[in-house]
Amino acid sequence: xxxxxxxxxxxxFALTIxxxxxxxxxxxxxxxxxxxxxxxxxxxxxxxxxxxxxxxxPFFILAGNLMEAGGISRRLVEFAKSLVGGVQGGLPxxxxxxxxxxxxxxxxxxxxxxxxxxxxxxxLVKHGYPVTYAAxxxxxxxxxxxxxxxxxxxxxxxxxxxxxxxxxxxxxFGPGVLIAGTLMLFVWLYCKWKGxxxxxxEGRLPVGRATLQAGWALLMPIIILGGIYGGVFTPTEASxxxxxxxxxxxVVIYREIxxxxxxxxxxxxxxxxxxxxxxxxxxxxxxxxxxxAGVPEAIGHWLxxxxxxxxxxxxxxxxxxxxxxxxxxxxxxxxxxxxxxAPVAAHFGVDPVHFGxxxxxxxAMGMITxxxxxxxxxxxxxxxxxxxRIVGHLMPFVLVIMACLMVITYVPELxxxxxxxVYAK
Numbered sequence: 001x002x003x004x005x006x007x008x009x010x011x012x013f014a015l016t017i018x019x020x021x022x023x024x025x026x027x028x029x030x031x032x033x034x035x036x037x038x039x040x041x042x043x044x045x046x047x048x049x050x051x052x053x054x055x056x057x058p059f060f061i062l063a064g065n066l067m068e069a070g071g072i073s074r075r076l077v078e079f080a081k082s083l084v085g086g087v088q089g090g091l092p093x094x095x096x097x098x099x100x101x102x103x104x105x106x107x108x109x110x111x112x113x114x115x116x117x118x119x120x121x122x123x124l125v126k127h128g129y130p131v132t133y134a135a136x137x138x139x140x141x142x143x144x145x146x147x148x149x150x151x152x153x154x155x156x157x158x159x160x161x162x163x164x165x166x167x168x169x170x171x172x173f174g175p176g177v178l179i180a181g182t183l184m185l186f187v188w189l190y191c192k193w194k195g196x197x198x199x200x201x202e203g204r205l206p207v208g209r210a211t212l213q214a215g216w217a218l219l220m221p222i223i224i225l226g227g228i229y230g231g232v233f234t235p236t237e238a239s240x241x242x243x244x245x246x247x248x249x250x251v252v253i254y255r256e257i258x259x260x261x262x263x264x265x266x267x268x269x270x271x272x273x274x275x276x277x278x279x280x281x282x283x284x285x286x287x288x289x290x291x292x293a294g295v296p297e298a299i300g301h302w303l304x305x306x307x308x309x310x311x312x313x314x315x316x317x318x319x320x321x322x323x324x325x326x327x328x329x330x331x332x333x334x335x336x337x338x339x340x341x342a343p344v345a346a347h348f349g350v351d352p353v354h355f356g357x358x359x360x361x362x363x364a365m366g367m368i369t370x371x372x373x374x375x376x377x378x379x380x381x382x383x384x385x386x387x388x389r390i391v392g393h394l395m396p397f398v399l400v401i402m403a404c405l406m407v408i409t410y411v412p413e414l415x416x417x418x419x420x421x422v423y424a425k
Contacts, residue, residue: 005030005289020275023332024282030289041285048284048335049277052236053159057152058273059239063246064111065265067102067220070250070257073115075214076101082210084184089191090200091127092137093184095120099141100148100180104221105242108152109145109367110272113138113378121383129196131383133393139379140397141183143364146330147357148176149225150235150242153330153364156280157356160287160338164353165235166228167419171353174414175361179404186400216249229422276331283335291339310348314409317341318362322402325366329374333363353419354412361405369398 005026012022031040067073080097084090095116102112117138124134146153149169158165191197211218224242227233233241250257257265307313324333338359345355367375370391380387408414 004033005286009286020279020282020332023279023286023336027282027285027289030286034289034293040288044285044288045281048281048287051159053155053165054277054280056150056155056236056239057276058269059243060105060150060152061108061111061272061276062265062269063105063239063242064102064108064115065269066243066246066250066257067105067217068111068115068118069261069265070246071254072217072220072246072249073098073102074119075217077116077119078205079210079214079218082205082207085204086201087188088200089188089197090204091120091124091129091197092187092191095124095137096141096144096180096183096187099138099144100176101218101221103145103148103151103176105150105224105246108272109142109364109375110378112145113142113375114382116142117379117382121379125383127197127200127202130393131385132390135376135379135383135385136390136393136397137187138382139368139373139375139390139394140401141180142375142379143367143401144176144180146364146367147172147179147361149173150228150238151360152276153334153360154356155235156331156334157338157360160335161342161352161356163342163356167353167423168356169225169235170229170422171357171415171419172360173418175357175404175408178407178414179361179401182400182404183397186396190396216253220245220249279329279332280335283332287336287339290336307348310350311410313345313348314350314358317345318358318405318409321359321362322365325363326369326373328366330360330363330366333366334359351412351416354415357415358405358409361401361408365398365401365405368394368401 008029009022009026012025017025028038028041031038077094077098080101081090081094084093084097087093098116098120099112102116103109117135121131121134121138124137125131145151149172151169151172154168154172155165157163158168205213220242223245224238227241228235228238247257251262307316321333321337324337338356341359342352342355346352367373370376370387376387376390376394380390
């Protein structure tokens with residue numbers, strides 16, 4: 001049965017059939033091959049999405065879209081530019097810093113790409129940066145949307161591997177800051193080498209004025225994250241608070257969201273949420289059938305025989321996940337693989353929270369690697385260029401993220417020290 005399912009799924013991917021349909025079709029054929037009742041599909045698909053923490057996904061998507069439409073993202077850009085935009089290469093650094101702040105509310109890298117890219121990609125081109133470099137930078141910086149909490153992939157990992165979402169969120173700060181800091185250092189050095197961005201400080205607001213203008217926007221991540229770790233509300237409830245606050249700021253305070261634009265935001269958010277939920281439902285059925293067939297145990301025994309130590313296990317997993325992430329959407333890969341790999345990681349003594357960060361950061365690279373990187377498609381849509389044109393500028397960014405991944409993988413304290421401090425483990 002498992003051979004039929006995996007072969008069907010791989011064939012469907014090769015035929016460029018959508019991820020959700022590929023997984024669902026493979027699951028149906030697996031049920032038929034095992035002579036099980038088709039009602040299993042209904043039960044398991046419903047069970048996969050009938051989980052309270054998953055309610056956070058549509059809310060965080062909606063919050064990100066409201067931030068874009070309500071002028072919050074534009075004010076965050078001006079604030080970030082006031083801090084780092086005064087040096088050579090300050091505009092690319094502004095892109096990274098803004099994505100980091102925006103990620104502290106949106107939880108989605110695609111939403112971050114559109115919201116920040118719509119402002120910064122044209123600004124980068126206007127200041128003399130190649131459009132291919134601007135698109136590559138935006139796609140890469142937006143990856144912070146799934147590492148900095150709150151994060152939709154971290155929610156999915158927590159649900160799939162039965163790990164505390166609160167612990168995953170707070171563990172994401174260390175890797176997120178590492179990636180953001182490394183990217184900012186890299187773009188600063190790269191721009192000095194290329195001679196780009198000598199006039200990036202033009203039009204930069206004073207820090208005090210920019211902070212005042214972005215005050216309501218900057219208060220948003222403080223309320224959301226402070227509420228979660230202050231015990232005021234759960235991560236799932238925080239997503240609803242984020243929507244309410246973004247709506248309040250966009251409609252009442254900034255007054256940039258009207259009835260027509262609100263309808264468009266709701267429609268776009270509903271479609272994005274439905275796509276993710278459809279993937280989750282099909283992946284839940286697939287994971288159930290694979291688990292029932294004993295594949296996780298078989299993989300675990302095989303890995304124990306081949307990879308004798310935690311270090312080799314993590315290296316092998318990283319290599320496999322990097323390849324998988326190039327072809328399978330991050331959410332689907334997490335839902336399918338987390339229940340399989342998390343128990344094996346625990347057997348090797350790897351902390352499940354640390355392993356979750358390794359999985360998410362690794363699979364997030366799939367968002368910026370051809371041929372199916374969703375951030376690349378979003379950034380190219382914003383920049384109005386074809387995907388093949390940005391590969392040259394993209395590769396250095398991929399190498400930077402890969403170097404950060406190795407540090408995150410083999411220095412678990414980077415992810416766990418804050419978790420251990422807050423949760424007193």
